[in-house]
Amino acid sequence: xxxxxxxxxxLSVLQELGGDLGDRRMQNLLFLYCKDVVKRxxxxxxxxxxxxxxxxxxxxxxxxxxxxxxxxxxxxxxxAPNSVRYAIDLDFFEKIAIQELKNKWTLxxxxxxxxYIDEYYxxxxxxxLRPGLFTIGYEGASPEAYVNALLQRxxxxxxxxxxxxxxxxxxxxxxxxxSMLGRSGIQYLHMPELGIESEKRxxxxxxxxxxxxxxxxxxxxxxxxxxxxxxxxxxxFERHCVAITCFEANPxxxxxxxxxxxxxxxxxxxxxVEHLMPCNHPKHQKLDRQTFFA
Numbered sequence: 001x002x003x004x005x006x007x008x009x010x011l012s013v014l015q016e017l018g019g020d021l022g023d024r025r026m027q028n029l030l031f032l033y034c035k036d037v038v039k040r041x042x043x044x045x046x047x048x049x050x051x052x053x054x055x056x057x058x059x060x061x062x063x064x065x066x067x068x069x070x071x072x073x074x075x076x077x078x079x080a081p082n083s084v085r086y087a088i089d090l091d092f093f094e095k096i097a098i099q100e101l102k103n104k105w106t107l108x109x110x111x112x113x114x115x116y117i118d119e120y121y122x123x124x125x126x127x128x129l130r131p132g133l134f135t136i137g138y139e140g141a142s143p144e145a146y147v148n149a150l151l152q153r154x155x156x157x158x159x160x161x162x163x164x165x166x167x168x169x170x171x172x173x174x175x176x177x178x179s180m181l182g183r184s185g186i187q188y189l190h191m192p193e194l195g196i197e198s199e200k201r202x203x204x205x206x207x208x209x210x211x212x213x214x215x216x217x218x219x220x221x222x223x224x225x226x227x228x229x230x231x232x233x234x235x236x237f238e239r240h241c242v243a244i245t246c247f248e249a250n251p252x253x254x255x256x257x258x259x260x261x262x263x264x265x266x267x268x269x270x271x272x273v274e275h276l277m278p279c280n281h282p283k284h285q286k287l288d289r290q291t292f293f294a
Contacts, residue, residue: 006043009033009094010061011070011079012087016102019079026077027054028113029105035121037097045144047151047184048124052114056143056171056180126154131240132272133263135256139249141278143171147184149278156239157187159232161256162246163195189235193228195246196221196255207252214258222262233263236271243276251275 013029014021021029031046031053046053065071072078087098105113134153138146150158158181165174178188196217204210222229236242248254260273 007061007065008086008089009043009098010058011065012090012094012098013101014077015079015086016098017106021077022110023075023077024052025110025113027058028052028110028117029101030055030058031117031121032105032113033097033101037100045142047144047147047180048121049183050123053117053121054183060170124148124151126152129154129241130272131236132274133236133260134241134243134274134276135251135254135260136243136245136276136278137247137249137251137254137256138167138169138172138245138278139247141249143176143180145278146171147180147186149276150181150186150243151184153243153276154241155186155243157189157235157242159235159242159244160188160190160246161192161194161244161259162190163192163197165190165192167247187239191228191232193225194222194232194244194259204253210253214255217255218258218262222259229262233266233269236263236269249277 010030013033014026017029027046030044034041034044034046044055044058046055062071062077066073070080070082072080087095090098134155136146136149141149158177160174160177165177167173171177171180174190181188196213200213200216204213232242232244244256244259246254246256251257257275263269264271264273
């Protein structure tokens with residue numbers, strides 16, 4: 001079976017450092033491989049939880065490898081019996097990196113690894129909190145970059161304003177998001193009443209198409225949702241840092257900007273509105289932390 005490069009890396013790390021590792025130790029070693037040895041997020045990105053770094057993608061890869069019978073079915077990371085040495089297929093620099101990781105950490109216990117990570121890669125702390133309503137799209141973003149953007153802004157509640165909270169993109173369906181955010185200390189709430197039916201988006205081709213769609217949303221949909229808008233307003237007052245989310249990265253192509261504007265227009269809504277962009281999105285440099293309707 002031909003293995004993807006990322007899969008060869010994760011199996012090599014596991015095999016060269018014991019072949020049977022607890023989940024926390026495996027996540028820590030993958031984190032150190034990416035951050036401390038090769039110093040890039042080419043293979044995995046991480047959410048820096050209090051209990052340690054976690055790659056949502058690595059968790060998904062583990063499930064895939066179990067289904068492929070390459071790992072044992074276990075809460076631990078355990079290689080299935082075989083005679084293959086996965087590191088043989090790595091390139092020279094990857095082999096050197098695996099060897100460096102092995103030499104430095106094989107004989108270290110979990111507490112030593114965790115102390116090193118805590119010292120050199122501390123938990124992401126939010127910026128000075130400024131209450132407000134934030135918006136964020138997950139288009140082009142990894143789950144890890146998406147959650148880290150929320151954590152950096154101290155978001156307490158994420159409100160999903162998709163009509164149907166389902167995505168073919170890993171990590172962004174309703175149950176996946178609720179679980180991922182819950183582990184990060186962020187509450188998840190779905191408000192489908194504030195969404196737009198997917199069939200209305202099928203023929204969008206130009207900015208004029210978007211403008212017509214959003215005009216209908218503002219004049220036809222939102223006036224019927226005054227109770228839901230009141231609830232969203234109250235949540236911002238209660239939780240102080242609330243984000244609304246949908247798919248599109250560009251707020252001009254998403255109804256969430258018009259929803260935010262509808263709240264901002266209210267005389268009893270004093271908060272600013274700010275758009276967030278997950279840092280691994282290709283448009284990050286252009287759109288990150290762009291404030292609008294301020």
